[in-house]
Amino acid sequence: MQINGDLLNKVKAAVGKNSTSYLEKILLASTEHGNFGMDLLDRLRNQLPATKCANCGQCCNSVSIYSLEYHRIVRDLMTRCSPERLHRFFVSAMRPDLRQADIGKEKRLRCVFRDEKSKVCLIHPVRPFACRIFGLLKEDGSRECDQVEDLNFPARAVSESELTELQTKILENSESYQVFENTEKIHFFPFEFWVFRHVFSPQRALQIYREVLTGMSTPLSQLWQKEIQLDPIQENNYEI
Ligand code: SF4
Numbered sequence: 283m284q285i286n287g288d289l290l291n292k293v294k295a296a297v298g299k300n301s302t303s304y305l306e307k308i309l310l311a312s313t314e315h316g317n318f319g320m321d322l323l324d325r326l327r328n329q330l331p332a333t334k335c336a337n338c339g340q341c342c343n344s345v346s347i348y349s350l351e352y353h354r355i356v357r358d359l360m361t362r363c364s365p366e367r368l369h370r371f372f373v374s375a376m377r378p379d380l381r382q383a384d385i386g387k388e389k390r391l392r393c394v395f396r397d398e399k400s401k402v403c404l405i406h407p408v409r410p411f412a413c414r415i416f417g418l419l420k421e422d423g424s425r426e427c428d429q430v431e432d433l434n435f436p437a438r439a440v441s442e443s444e445l446t447e448l449q450t451k452i453l454e455n456s457e458s459y460q461v462f463e464n465t466e467k468i469h470f471f472p473f474e475f476w477v478f479r480h481v482f483s484p485q486r487a488l489q490i491y492r493e494v495l496t497g498m499s500t501p502l503s504q505l506w507q508k509e510i511q512l513d514p515i516q517e518n519n520y521e522i
């Protein structure tokens with residue numbers, strides 16, 4: 283899928299110039315969001331089997347998350363990171379071009395929170411649902427990654443309906459947006475989308491999602507190619 287290079291360049295220039303004021307907006311939005319829904323996330327997390335894995339990092343690519351999870355992550359970072367570190371995280375989130383990678387045959391955006399040096403997830407206690415469910419034992423006995431092991435014995439299989447039920451509770455408390463005309467609203471977007479949603483506006487964030495982020499990620503491209511025939515990118519005359 284094509285990436286709108288003009289839009290990407292405008293985002294890069296705007297971030298280069300205004301990153302400090304963008305960081306203020308991001309932190310203010312999550313401060314104003316408050317604790318709403320944070321207990322719910324903890325309760326749902328505790329219903330999932332605890333696991334460990336080989337921590338190779340191959341699956342640590344930008345995953346789609348709910349707005350509730352986004353605020354949870356930002357609020358966690360605010361409590362334990364210096365202003366300089368916060369600035370680095372969010373500039374990294376707003377510069378997806380610096381995190382592009384080929385994983386196998388797929389184009390992926392590496393996760394902002396994967397520290398390749400220490401090989402750890404920098405937000406492990408508050409990592410999103412999508413990361414927690416990856417590799418859980420399924421009812422047919424398989425796992426998406428065979429390096430994942432349950433910490434409790436015997437391992438408990440998790441059904442699709444159980445996962446859907448848990449996620450329904452999160453999405454009932456999260457924002458949703460329509461990405462393309464004639465498609466249903468969705469609740470899950472990459473961390474980068476939620477950052478742009480608070481820095482610019484939902485409309486601009488949706489445009490960046492459609493015209494930049496989707497083209498950088500094979501799973502996102504596949505998701506939307508299935509739904510619609512994507513139009514070629516139009517000439518733009520906007521300012522960021
Ligand atoms: S779940 Fe699997 S692919 Fe992902 S980091 Fe762990 S071992 Fe690697």
Ligand code: SF4
Nearest residue numbers: 342393395396403413
């Ligand atoms: S949040 Fe953590 S576990 Fe999830 S993709 Fe990022 S680094 Fe990996």
